Amino acid sequence: MNLQSILAPIVDIAQWLFKHILVPSLSPMNILCIIGGFVGLGLWLKMQKDFTAKAKKDGTIV
Numbered sequence: 001m002n003l004q005s006i007l008a009p010i011v012d013i014a015q016w017l018f019k020h021i022l023v024p025s026l027s028p029m030n031i032l033c034i035i036g037g038f039v040g041l042g043l044w045l046k047m048q049k050d051f052t053a054k055a056k057k058d059g060t061i062v
Contacts, residue, residue: 055061 052061
């Protein structure tokens with residue numbers, strides 16, 4: 001038994017994982033991340049607008 005006989009099955013499993021699971025899931029994952037980023041950006045901008053309005057009202061705007 002040598003190192004090659006130990007590593008060959010691990011390489012085969014890794015290649016199968018990338019080919020059948022990771023690559024097909026990339027497109028939906030990218031879309032979810034982009035949509036999540038825009039939702040987060042919108043939420044942050046709304047909160048920033050509210051904070052600015054409150055600071056102007058209280059006279060504490062810098």
